[in-house]
Amino acid sequence: MKTGWLILMVAALLGVAGFTARLVQSKSHASCASCAANVRDPGTALAWMKSEFQLSEEEFQKVCSLHEAYLPKCDAMCERMKEAGTRLSSILAQSGPEMTPEAEEALRNYETLRAECQRATLGHLAETARVMKPEAGRAYMKKVLPHLLTTNQHVSEVTR
Structure with a gap:
């Protein structure tokens, strides 16, 4: 009977490790999927x-300028998260069901980068809201904030 439970626990842990690795890898790649050419023209990407x-033409131009200036920073953060997610996935795939100290450290690194990305994106969104009329800025934040708490962190994902 103990052998059956042990096999079940090992299988469950392997399943969780595999799922976590796949989830982390897919989310880190998905978050930057919109780094493609369609977001490189802020006038088109932000026309909505x-x-x-x-927005007045002046406000819209400021929003576009802020967005364009923020994209390289966002792209760099996405790349760092992608690398951290790939490293975490690789470690989890190698360590099997065990959460090794190396896996724990890789997970902490990924979580730290994700939090850094969210803080930076929130700062960018707030800065964008400040160039709008106060009511429009509040409406903008109300619309985009729920997206910030999802897995899609690239600014082009949050501002859709």
């Missing part, structure tokens, strides 16, 4: 904001 928040 101009009409939805009734």
